[in-house]
Amino acid sequence: MRFVSELRELGSFLLSLWGVLTLLSAFLPFMNQISRVLPMPESQANMATGLASLTCLFAFLYAFAERHRLHASAFRPSVAGFGGFDPDSSALRSALERFGMALALLAFYMIMLIFRDRLAADRTDTPQLIVAILSPLLLIGYAALFGLLTAAFGELAVIEHVRGRESDEARALIGLETRRP
Numbered sequence: 001m002r003f004v005s006e007l008r009e010l011g012s013f014l015l016s017l018w019g020v021l022t023l024l025s026a027f028l029p030f031m032n033q034i035s036r037v038l039p040m041p042e043s044q045a046n047m048a049t050g051l052a053s054l055t056c057l058f059a060f061l062y063a064f065a066e067r068h069r070l071h072a073s074a075f076r077p078s079v080a081g082f083g084g085f086d087p088d089s090s091a092l093r094s095a096l097e098r099f100g101m102a103l104a105l106l107a108f109y110m111i112m113l114i115f116r117d118r119l120a121a122d123r124t125d126t127p128q129l130i131v132a133i134l135s136p137l138l139l140i141g142y143a144a145l146f147g148l149l150t151a152a153f154g155e156l157a158v159i160e161h162v163r164g165r166e167s168d169e170a171r172a173l174i175g176l177e178t179r180r181p
Helices: 002-014 017-026 027-035 042-066 065-076 092-120 127-172
Strands: none
Touching: 002 017, 002 127, 017 027, 017 042, 017 127, 027 042, 027 127, 042 065, 042 127, 065 127, 092 127
């Protein structure tokens, strides 16, 4: 029965706005391979997409598995305003930090990609060695970028999911019908 209740909770987690964005961000590496919005080295396109997708999957599963810990850090019963949500919570701060790190990593990734492409045009030995060193770093940066976005959306989904669950529990206490079956 616990497995069934966990699956139901996962379903309600995914049906929230941030849950949908978390799921969508997990598919961004596949969408990027088709649309090429974020450039990646042609020789590593399949590997980068696979690594980024696995990173996103694990970031999503980690956020869902840690929902109880994030719940404790996101809500305090004594805080008024925002429906019991503490705007100074560590969960919200962590999500915003992950978005910031993703933006910084995106800027770094683009600079390193431009630098690598300029060096690749030079056919001497020294730049080719630097290109060989930069290629795996770009691969890791590409995967980390999508993983950070998924983790940030996952933390926001946990906050929204727990807020909805607490709201249902409060409604049940006062005898009102809950939103979910």
